[in-house]
Amino acid sequence: MYRLLKKEGAARRGEFATVHGTVQTPGFMNVATAGAIKGAVSAYDLKELGCQVQLCNTYHLHLRPGDETVRALGGVRRFTGWEGPVLTDSGGFQVFSLAKLRSIREEGVTFASHIDGRKIFMGPEESMRIQSNLGSTIAMAFDECVENPAPYEYAKASCARTVRWLERCKTEMARLNSLEDTLNPRQMLFGINQGCTYRDLRVEHMKRIAAMDLDGYGIGGLAVGEPAEEMYAIIEAIEPHMPEDKIRYLMGVGTPVNILEAVSRGVDLFDCVMPTRNARHGHAFTSEGVRNLLNAKYTLDESPLDSRCGCPVCQKFSRAYLHHLFKAGEMLAMRLTVMHNLYFYNHLLADIRQALDEGRFAEFYQEKIQVLGKRI
RNA sequence: GGGGGAGUUCCCGAGUGGCCAAAGGGGGCAGACUGUAAAUCUGUUGUCGACGACUUCAGUGGUUCGAAUCCACUCUCCCCCA
Numbered sequence: 001m002y003r004l005l006k007k008e009g010a011a012r013r014g015e016f017a018t019v020h021g022t023v024q025t026p027g028f029m030n031v032a033t034a035g036a037i038k039g040a041v042s043a044y045d046l047k048e049l050g051c052q053v054q055l056c057n058t059y060h061l062h063l064r065p066g067d068e069t070v071r072a073l074g075g076v077r078r079f080t081g082w083e084g085p086v087l088t089d090s091g092g093f094q095v096f097s098l099a100k101l102r103s104i105r106e107e108g109v110t111f112a113s114h115i116d117g118r119k120i121f122m123g124p125e126e127s128m129r130i131q132s133n134l135g136s137t138i139a140m141a142f143d144e145c146v147e148n149p150a151p152y153e154y155a156k157a158s159c160a161r162t163v164r165w166l167e168r169c170k171t172e173m174a175r176l177n178s179l180e181d182t183l184n185p186r187q188m189l190f191g192i193n194q195g196c197t198y199r200d201l202r203v204e205h206m207k208r209i210a211a212m213d214l215d216g217y218g219i220g221g222l223a224v225g226e227p228a229e230e231m232y233a234i235i236e237a238i239e240p241h242m243p244e245d246k247i248r249y250l251m252g253v254g255t256p257v258n259i260l261e262a263v264s265r266g267v268d269l270f271d272c273v274m275p276t277r278n279a280r281h282g283h284a285f286t287s288e289g290v291r292n293l294l295n296a297k298y299t300l301d302e303s304p305l306d307s308r309c310g311c312p313v314c315q316k317f318s319r320a321y322l323h324h325l326f327k328a329g330e331m332l333a334m335r336l337t338v339m340h341n342l343y344f345y346n347h348l349l350a351d352i353r354q355a356l357d358e359g360r361f362a363e364f365y366q367e368k369i370q371v372l373g374k375r376i
Numbered sequence: 377g378g379g380g381g382a383g384u385u386c387c388c389g390a391g392u393g394g395c396c397a398a399a400g401g402g403g404g405c406a407g408a409c410u411g412u413a414a415a416u417c418u419g420u421u422g423u424c425g426a427c428g429a430c431u432u433c434a435g436u437g438g439u440u441c442g443a444a445u446c447c448a449c450u451c452u453c454c455c456c457c458a
Contacts, residue, residue: 192411218411251410253411273411290406
């Protein structure tokens with residue numbers, strides 16, 4: 001249940017209450033696709049890094065270890081050791097990212113498993129059942145994340161099908177939640193807005209799903225290759241049609257600048273693989289911009305990654321050490337940089353919340369927008 | 377002392393007359409990454425006044441229109457026998 005605490009322009013400060021804890025928004029969810037934060041960061045570390053919500057993936061956990069297995073082990077929260085809220089993505093993104101391995105029809109999507117090629121059928125009902133077995137706090141509707149660019153007619157048809165799928169998700173979720181032995185009988189369902197870069201499709205779709213009284217609303221199919229300005233424009237176009245009393249989640253986004261821009265346009269929740277993936281590839285996000293720790297200039301640099309960062313890594317280790325760890329291929333390089341980046345993201349959102357609390361988001365935005373995207 | 381083998385661009389290593397500034401790795405330098413098929417992928421890596429020129433394949437000299445590739449000698453290293 002979302003509670004709007006304060007507004008500054010379109011930016012919202014709120015709280016999202018769930019059975020597994022209350023999420024302060026705007027907030028960032030930490031991505032643990034296959035039940036683990038890539039880079040050897042555990043649920044135990046996540047607490048220290050300021051994580052509020054862990055995100056796991058339906059498709060990936062269904063394939064391995066299997067949702068029945070996870071259920072038998074008490075659900076994703078118990079299984080991964082993360083006690084707070086968990087959001088499970090539906091598998092809709094895999095319709096996009098594994099495009100070469102799947103075919104879509106009205107009933108759902110058939111994937112050729114990326115692990116062993118075996119056929120996996122996933123429709124709205126299957127996705128809901130898997131997510132129910134995973135026992136997540138929030139289930140995402142099964143959608144099609146459409147590639148960009150996509151022809152108008154395709155986008156339109158896909159949107160219509162995503163609506164039909166959402167209706168089926170809602171029905172199935174209600175059924176599953178009413179079962180005696182369901183893991184989380186209060187599992188929530190978020191719908192997902194689609195429509196590619198077509199304003200009219202986006203708005204129409206948003207109106208359609210807004211009327212369905214869901215627990216929250218995702219904005220999907222963005223940051224898939226379109227320019228950032230286009231993404232911002234789409235958010236602005238659909239924002240007036242999103243229920244004010246429901247949480248809004250911009251899926252898969254993004255850079256610190258993207259997040260700031262989206263918050264200023266009324267988005268509450270984010271997730272992105274960037275802090276973890278880029279960390280594994282040597283890129284660190286800092287209060288001054290982005291650093292590539294593999295660069296030769298860090299060989300003798302004794303300063304911390306970010307002098308204004310309170311993370312455990314910045315208290316102890318130098319850029320020179322991290323540079324060496326990356327050069328040497330030590331896994332510690334990844335672990336430390338992932339920890340830093342997640343801390344950075346989680347605390348960027350905490351700073352945004354504080355600025356909103358204190359009614360100075362506009363200044364905060366102005367100050368940060370200049371600096372966060374820079375490569376240093 | 378006798379016999380055999382080898383020396384290639386930062387490293388390893390292919391190449392044994394022109395298509396070779398020289399394959400492929402590694403290393404170096406840089407870039408990308410947005411609901412994770414990603415500890416991945418891409419570019420670049422002799423010099424310069426740079427759609428061309430110049431200097432490189434242990435050294436020196438030679439054969440040839442033309443040599444990293446053939447010949448002679450020299451140097452260095454490795455292996456085997458004494």
